[in-house]
Amino acid sequence: MKQFLYTICFTLGSLSLIAQESQVKQWTFQECLEYAVEHNITIKDAAYTTETANVTLQQSKDSRLPTVNASASQGFKNGQSIDPITSDFVDEQINTTSFGVNASVNLFQGNQIKNKIKQNKLLADQNSLYLEEAKNSIKLSVTQAYLQALYAKEGIAVAEKTLEASTKEVEQAKARLDAGSIAMQDYTDAISQEATNKYNLIEAKNNYEQQIIALKQLLELEPEVEFDIVAPNYKTYTAPILPNKIEVYEAALGMLPEYEAAKLNVDVTEKDLDIAKGNYLPTLALTGSFGTGYTSSQNMSFSNQLDGNLNQTLGLSLTIPIFNSFQTKAEVQKAKIAINQSKLEIISLQKEIYKNVATAYQNALSSQEQLEAAKSASKAAEESYKLAQKKYNLGALSTTDLVVSQNTFTNAQLNYLQAKYLNILYNQLLQFYQGNAITL
Incomplete structure (x- = not known):
C-alpha cells in the first residue's frame, strides 16, 4: 500500500513538473x-x-x-529696562507677550x-x-x-545535430570494428569525437543560459x-x-x-x-508686518491690550551692489x-x-x-x-x-x-x- 501511494505521489509530482515546464513563457x-x-x-x-x-x-x-512668517514670544524682565510693547522706561519686574506676522516679496532681483x-x-x-x-x-x-x-540557441541546434551524427558514426565504427574492417584507432577516434561533441553541446547550452x-x-x-x-x-x-x-x-x-x-x-x-x-x-523688495502684544506694566486686560497695541508696517527695501x-x-x-x-x-x-x-x-x-x-x-x-x-x-x-x-x-x-x-x-x-x- 505504501509503495502504491509513493508511486502515485511520484507520478503526480512528475506531472506537475512537466506542466510547469510546458508553461514556460x-x-x-x-x-x-x-x-x-x-x-x-x-x-x-x-x-x-x-x-x-x-x-x-x-x-x-x-x-x-511672497514669504509669510508668524511669530510669538514670551519674556520676563526685572530691573531697569525698556518695555518692548509700550517702549516706556520701567524699573520693575514685567512679563510680556508678543505676536506678529511678517511678509516680504521680491519686486526686482536683477x-x-x-x-x-x-x-x-x-x-x-x-x-x-x-x-x-x-x-x-x-x-x-x-x-x-x-x-x-538567438545565436546561442541556434548553436545548440547545430551541436545537437552534430552529436547525433557522431553517435551514429560510433555505432557504425563499432560494427565495422567487430567485423574486422577497421582498426581500434579508428573506433577510438569516433568515440573521442562523440565525447568532444557532447562537450560542445554542454558548452552551447551553457552559453545560451x-x-x-x-x-x-x-x-x-x-x-x-x-x-x-x-x-x-x-x-x-x-x-x-x-x-x-x-x-x-x-x-x-x-x-x-x-x-x-x-x-x-x-x-x-x-x-x-x-x-x-x-x-x-539692484534688488528691490516689499516688506510688511502686523503685530500686537501684552505687557504686565499696563493696567489693562490681556484682550484689551492685544486690541490696543496693534501695529502695522509697510516698506520698500532697495539694495544696490557697489563692490563685492x-x-x-x-x-x-x-x-x-x-x-x-x-x-x-x-x-x-x-x-x-x-x-x-x-x-x-x-x-x-x-x-x-x-x-x-x-x-x-x-x-x-x-x-x-x-x-x-x-x-x-x-x-x-x-x-x-x-x-x-x-x-x-x-x-x-x-x-x-x-x-x-x-x-x-x-x-x-x-x-x-x-x-x-x-x-x-
Missing part, C-alpha cells in the same frame, strides 16, 4: 523591449531625475510668491528669478531627453542580448522566473540593402535625444551668464567659459555620433560580405561532409578523415550563424540611427 523580441522599458531600473532612475527637475522648475516659479525659471525649464526639458536616451540605451542592449541569445541571464537582468525579472525566447524565422535570411551613410548620420543628428540635450546645454549655460550678470543690478571683491565679475567670466565648453561638447558629440554611425555601417558592410562567404563555405562543407559520410559507409574513408570533415562543416555552420546575427545587429543599428523602430 516564450518572450518575443517586442515583448522584451516593452517590458524592459517599463521595468528597467536605469530607466526608472532617469525618470526620477526628470521628476526632480520638474519639481525644481515649480520651485523656481514659486519663488515669485531678472535672476525670471532667468532661473527659464533655465530650470531648459533643465527639465533636458532631463526628459536624458530619459529618452536611457530608454534607447536599454533598447539597444536588449537587442544585442536577444540576438546573442548565460545569454538568458543577461537578458533577464535587463528586463529586471526575478531569478526564479522561467524564461525563454521566441526565435524568428531566419532560415532564408538575406542581408538588406545598406542605406547611405551620410543620410544615416544626418538622420541621427535629428533624432538622437542626447544630441538635442547637448544643444539645450548651451542655452542652460547662457542662462547662467544672465543670472551672474543680474548680481550687478570682484565676485560677480568672476562668476560672469566662468559662465562665459562654460558657454564655450558646452559648444565644444556639441562638436565632440557630433564626432562621436558620426563614429558610431560609420562603425555600424562598416560593420554591416563587412558582415554582409562575410555572410555571403560563410554561406558558400557552409554549403560546400555540407556537401563535402555528405560525400565523406558516403565514403565512410562504403569503407573508403577513415574515421579520422570523417571527423575532420564533420568539424569543418560544424565550424562553417557556426561561422555562418555568427555572420548572420552580426549583420542583423548592425543593420538594426542603422535603422535605429535613422529613427526607425528596431524589429527582429
Whole structure:
C-alpha cells in the first residue's frame, strides 16, 4: 500500500513538473523591449531625475510668491529696562507677550528669478531627453542580448545535430570494428569525437543560459522566473540593402535625444551668464508686518491690550551692489567659459555620433560580405561532409578523415550563424540611427 501511494505521489509530482515546464513563457523580441522599458531600473532612475527637475522648475516659479512668517514670544524682565510693547522706561519686574506676522516679496532681483525659471525649464526639458536616451540605451542592449541569445540557441541546434551524427558514426565504427574492417584507432577516434561533441553541446547550452541571464537582468525579472525566447524565422535570411551613410548620420543628428540635450546645454549655460550678470543690478523688495502684544506694566486686560497695541508696517527695501571683491565679475567670466565648453561638447558629440554611425555601417558592410562567404563555405562543407559520410559507409574513408570533415562543416555552420546575427545587429543599428523602430 505504501509503495502504491509513493508511486502515485511520484507520478503526480512528475506531472506537475512537466506542466510547469510546458508553461514556460516564450518572450518575443517586442515583448522584451516593452517590458524592459517599463521595468528597467536605469530607466526608472532617469525618470526620477526628470521628476526632480520638474519639481525644481515649480520651485523656481514659486519663488515669485511672497514669504509669510508668524511669530510669538514670551519674556520676563526685572530691573531697569525698556518695555518692548509700550517702549516706556520701567524699573520693575514685567512679563510680556508678543505676536506678529511678517511678509516680504521680491519686486526686482536683477531678472535672476525670471532667468532661473527659464533655465530650470531648459533643465527639465533636458532631463526628459536624458530619459529618452536611457530608454534607447536599454533598447539597444536588449537587442544585442536577444540576438546573442538567438545565436546561442541556434548553436545548440547545430551541436545537437552534430552529436547525433557522431553517435551514429560510433555505432557504425563499432560494427565495422567487430567485423574486422577497421582498426581500434579508428573506433577510438569516433568515440573521442562523440565525447568532444557532447562537450560542445554542454558548452552551447551553457552559453545560451548565460545569454538568458543577461537578458533577464535587463528586463529586471526575478531569478526564479522561467524564461525563454521566441526565435524568428531566419532560415532564408538575406542581408538588406545598406542605406547611405551620410543620410544615416544626418538622420541621427535629428533624432538622437542626447544630441538635442547637448544643444539645450548651451542655452542652460547662457542662462547662467544672465543670472551672474543680474548680481550687478539692484534688488528691490516689499516688506510688511502686523503685530500686537501684552505687557504686565499696563493696567489693562490681556484682550484689551492685544486690541490696543496693534501695529502695522509697510516698506520698500532697495539694495544696490557697489563692490563685492570682484565676485560677480568672476562668476560672469566662468559662465562665459562654460558657454564655450558646452559648444565644444556639441562638436565632440557630433564626432562621436558620426563614429558610431560609420562603425555600424562598416560593420554591416563587412558582415554582409562575410555572410555571403560563410554561406558558400557552409554549403560546400555540407556537401563535402555528405560525400565523406558516403565514403565512410562504403569503407573508403577513415574515421579520422570523417571527423575532420564533420568539424569543418560544424565550424562553417557556426561561422555562418555568427555572420548572420552580426549583420542583423548592425543593420538594426542603422535603422535605429535613422529613427526607425528596431524589429527582429
